[in-house]
Amino acid sequence: MIIEPTMTSLLKKIPNKYSLVVGTAKRARQISLGSPRLTNDKVESDVTAASLEVDKEKIVFKN
Numbered sequence: 718m719i720i721e722p723t724m725t726s727l728l729k730k731i732p733n734k735y736s737l738v739v740g741t742a743k744r745a746r747q748i749s750l751g752s753p754r755l756t757n758d759k760v761e762s763d764v765t766a767a768s769l770e771v772d773k774e775k776i777v778f779k780n
Contacts, residue, residue: 722772730771731778740778741767 731737744767748754754766755775770776 722768727768727771730774736778737771740776741771744770744776 727737727741728734731740741764745763748763748766755770756766756773758766758769760766760769767776
């Protein structure tokens, strides 16, 4: 479970919950398979790292 960033703040950037969850999960999988993280935040969880990338607008989801 991620605490920061909050789901509310992420939904301001990606208004569709489904797209947000699926896109974040795909990015977390990429990170777990060795893709470099796009932020310098020191977090252990790949899901949290992916969420921070969304929050800092380092990744963009296509419809």
